[in-house]
Every structure is written in C-alpha cells, then in structure tokens.
Amino acid sequence: MIEINHLCKSFGTLEVLKDISLTVKTGEIYGLVGRSGAGKSTLLRCINGLENYDSGSLKIDGTEIRDLSKQEIRELRKGIGMIFQQFSLIERRSVYKNVALPMKCWKYDKDRIDKRVHELLELVDIADKINDRPSVLSGGQKQRVAIARALALDSNLLLCDEATSALDPKTTQSVLRLLRDINQKLGLTIIVVTHQMEVVREVCDTISILENGKIAASGTVKDIFLQKPPSLMTLLGKEDHRLASAGEMVSFLLPADRLNMIPMVANTFGADILSTNTSDYKGVPFTEVTVSIKDRSAAGKMKQILTQENLAWYAESEAC
Amino acid sequence: MERLSLQQYLMEVIWPAFLTTINVMTWTVLISTVIGFVLAVVMNVTKEDGLHPNRYVSQALDFLINLIRSFPFVILMVSLIPVTRFVTGSSIGVKAAIFPLCITMAPYMGRLIQSHMEQVSKETIEAAKSFGASTFQIIWHVIIVESIPGISSVICFATVAALNASTTAGMVGAGGLGNVAIRYGYNNFNDTIMYSTVAILVVLVQLIQFVGNTVYKKLK
16 A cells, blocks of 8 residues: 655755645556646656655555665565556567566576566567567557566556557557556556546546646546546646637536436537547546537536536637 | 888788787777776766766766867877886887877767767666666666667777877887888888878778678667
C-alpha cells in the first residue's frame, strides 16, 4: 500500500506538487490523470525515489521513502518496475539482454536469469523476438519488452509513465490489455500516469485528477464519471468542439439508463445533436453527447436541468 | 651529395619512416583514447545533470581541456619539453613525440567522446536507475554500451588527426613520413619524394576512414 500525505515539491520557485494526499491500495490499478505539466510524472518519480520531495510523507508499506539511504533506495527499486513513453530500451542490446540487465545488475546467476527471461517474454507474448535488437521492433513490441524488463526482479509495483502515449490506438489497446492481465495474474499494483481518457477507461480502478500540481478530484473511475467534477470536464474538453456552428456548445455524459435525455433536450431546447460517443468506462457504458444550442437562454435552462439531474456537463460558448 | 636512387629512397628512407609514423600514430591513439575516455566519463558523471554532479570537478576539467586546446601543437610540444624529458627520459625521439601528442589529443577525444555519451537518452538512464542499477553499472551497461558506435567514430577521427600531428612531431627528431617529405623532399628540391610521401599519407587517410566507416556501420 502506498500512502501519500501532504506531499509538496518545488523546482526552484516553481511549485510542481502542492499538498498531494492519496492512497494506492495493493493490487489496484491507480491512474494519475492530467494535462502535461500538471505534475503527475514528478509525483510518480517520487514513489521510486527518482525525485525527492520537500515536505509531507510518502510511505510504501509503511516505509518513508525520504528516510532511505542511497543503498536502501536501490533495494527499494528492486521491487518497483517502471516503464516509459519512449520505451527506454538499450538499443544496442538484444531483447534478451535488455530483459536480463536488471538481474545482471543484481548478480543473479546465469541459469536463473535465462529461465526468468524466457518466462517473462512468454508472459508478454514476444518470445519469438528474443534475439532481435529493439530497433527492428514496433512500438507495441518495444513496450512489451520494457514491461518484461520492469517485471524481471519480481516487482510488486509497476509505474507507467505515459506508457501508451507514443502508440497508435490499436497497439494502446493491446498494451492496456496486457497490463490488466498481469495485474490480475500477478496481483501487481500498477500506477499509470496518463493524459489519455481511454487508458483511464480501460484499466484504472481509481484515479486522481491533477491540475497545476494539486489533486482536483479523486475517487473510483465510476464515481468520478458520475459526479462530474469540473476538472474531468477540462480533461475531456476537445478542441474540435469549437469548430461547429455558432451558439453554445454543451457536452454531457449519460449513463446507459438515461439515454432518453437525448430526444428530450433535442425537443425541449431546440438543440442540434452534433455527436454521441458511447464508451465503456470500466464496465459501465457512458455516452458523451455534444449538442449545439443557438438560443442562449435555452442553453442556460438545459444546463440547469442537467445539474438537477446530476449529470456531468461542460459548455463552451462561441464568440460569433 | 649524391642523390639516392628511387629504390634506395623507398627502402632506406620512406619505409622506415612509414613504420615510425605508424608506430607514433598507433601509440598516440591508444594512449589518448584511454585518457580521453576517462576524461569523458568523469565529465559525463560530474556534469550538471549527470549521475554525480560536481561543479568543481566539472569546471576544473573544462578549464584544463580548453587550456590545452588553445595551444598550437608546435608550441605545446616545445613548452612541454622539460616534462617530456622527465616522463620519457629524453626530449627527442619517438617517445618524446608520443608524449606531447597524447597530451594534445586526449582532451579532444575526451570532448568528442563525452558529446556522444551526452546523446544517450535520459529516459534510458532513468530506466536503469529505476531497476536499482548502481552508478558504475549505469555507466558500464548503458552509457558506454549505447555510445560505442560514437566512440569508434571518434577513434577514427583521432587516428587521422594523430597521423597529421605525427608529421609535425618530426621536429623533435621522431622521424616519420612528414619529416621525409620536408627534409628529403622539400628541402632537397626533390618533388618526387615530396609528392610520393604525400601520396602515401593520402592513401593512409582514405584507408583509415574506410575502416572507420565500416566498423561504425557494423557497430551501429
């Protein structure tokens, strides 16, 4: 279990983390979500001591990270795997040697390394590339190798820093599926840092939304999407909504049993339905509906209704 | 003075000079690669965002390297004579040439090798840290491994530079092809000797570069 309490960190005069408190339970997949620069990667790096923090506390199974000596930090990192956006493989070494490296650094004997490498490559489903250099692999394959390497030392915690941001949507799906699999098979705790909604939707149990170094909202994925904190709306905000016709644009999220709202808003408020998009949020389907309303007062009334109905919405008005 | 026949020149003048040049060049490259490599590692580790930042070491090295690089080679060689004599036991001859050559080449190599080490991705180094690799292991298994092709191209570059500089070293009586070109060719008004020596140098440089490129491609 990871407990973070009132954690603060600054780079010079820039406060990157302000009073962060959260708890990650053993065996769950926890999402740190936010736009770039929100401080989520820095927070992730505090967990395995790649960054230090100025004040507050960060405990893994009761051990305060800041109190550890250099050697103890190295020991701690043995149990924490990490994967990155750019895969971070050693380009001049084969897949085998990349996965073997952590064990070599910890002086495992050759037979044990050999057995474990084969096991891991089997697990991430890339055993046929064992002697290839990373440069001939696709992005998804590279990330699989990186996952194998991160698990090499029998880690019980995996940190993912924008691990799918450099991948195409289909590959992202397959890597996410792998993460979910190993989470279930190995009981591994996973913390993912991401700005991609699909990552949250596909794998996270619990999330915290970070905005400017603060936690803007925290909770289970289902609750967050039902409770519609404004920070979620900021995250969901899509640039292309601006391009549609003049008037006010309103987007809202509907759970499956409230889809009757769509014809209602269309008829009552004269709203044009621009898009509907149903996605699976961790087993719960939500439909994101975007409508455009010319009449501003009608738009205002609709927002009131949405608020009363406890539905998440956000609006964007057009300048013209 | 009677002129030697071309064959005599080849066997008695150019061939020994060729061997001397190769000798001076090889030792210079070997020694300055080792020193340059150590300099590069220290610079890389102590730089501001390195594995063990140390402003004093980093700045001192920077100053020293720039200091040596600002000397024209001939002047450096002359001003090093007392040191050379102390280290090699003589101020003339092959050893006396190799010493100042190494002193001038090593900082260049250090800078060049460091610039290749600099290009190793920060994230890859972070990844190594994330599984608990020690500083030494990161240098050995990540930084050096990833910059080997770069280092090979630096060695190739240095070999050509050492070949050039070794001709100047003829000044301290080390002999070599450059010396032959000047003494037997230029000073003796013998264009054949002068240009044939140059031709040998041209072929040598082309050969070194070819080998260097091939090795680089193999390692990449």
